Amino acid sequence: MEEFLELSADTAEDDRILDRIKLLAQESLLVGWLNWKTLDLFKVTLFENKLNVDPEILNKLRFALPTVGLAQTFNPLSVDLPEKQYRDLKLHASPVFDSLKVNTHLEGLVSKSYNQKFLERADELTGSLTHGLLKQRQILMEGIKSLAAKHTGAYEDIKQMFLGESQFKEVSDDLLQFTCARRAEIIEMRRKALKPKEQQHVAKLSEIPPSQTHLFDIDLLSKFLDQRGGLSKIFSKVDDH
Structure with missing residues (x-):
């Protein structure tokens, strides 16, 4: 997630919005969130086995903006x-x-x-x-x-x-x-x-x-x-x- 802080938008207005999102993430997420990795997964793939969901995934899902x-x-x-x-x-x-x-x-x-x-x-x-x-x-x-x-x-x-x-x-x-x-x-x-x-x-x-x-x-x-x-x-x- 470190790359997220380096992102920039195409317009000045979108850049202001993006800056606010970055600030909100810094204020709301846990210490170490910059070390989190992002994955593109479908819900069916993520929860196909409801009895054996990776606890690391569940831990991350607890935190949202x-x-x-x-x-x-x-x-x-x-x-x-x-x-x-x-x-x-x-x-x-x-x-x-x-x-x-x-x-x-x-x-x-x-x-x-x-x-x-x-x-x-x-x-x-x-x-x-x-x-x-x-x-x-x-x-x-x-x-x-x-x-x-x-x-x-x-x-x-x-x-x-x-x-x-x-x-x-x-x-x-x-x-x-x-x-x-x-x-x-x-x-x-x-x-x-x-x-x-x-x-x-x-x-x-x-x-x-x-x-x-x-x-x-x-x-x-x-x-x-x-x-x-x-x-x-x-x-x-x-x-x-």
Whole structure:
């Protein structure tokens, strides 16, 4: 598995995702996981004799990357998958220091109220905080890896202080989860402010996930509007109060 840490992706965005997966593996898997070997096996081959499964294989199968943690490598805003109605699609949300943009089709519907401007700024702030926390984790893991290479005998002490079930790790996880959850709530409030006239349209619009840059996926929103006769058939005039 050592080769895994040397892998690189074809694009900058995929590289960021890959870096998060590497970090998650370093935080979640057992000491020595870099020495594990990978094999391509079918399930029928692996478990054809249920009474005599290699205990070494069973031992490895006990350890997997946390589901939510793995989801967050693709989507840092994922906090609790069963509660996110757009959990299977990208909620990765936006460039690091920017809030999600209002889709071009919907710009004329956006209220100019203080509340909406505040939510937009809060979106930007929580996005920046989330990025900073993820970057901090990455730098910490790189530092731990460097220290462990220089002082092999100190790794267990370092792990107890900063990884696994350490107090530092618990506080770090809680802070990241809190920040991600708050941004998800803010994005949801911004989306709900764009409310169609009929309840059936409200439900369908809510099913359209955010894109990496906009409150709603651009292609899915266009399809939604086209299938229902256009913007004026779905939305009322905006209230600026």
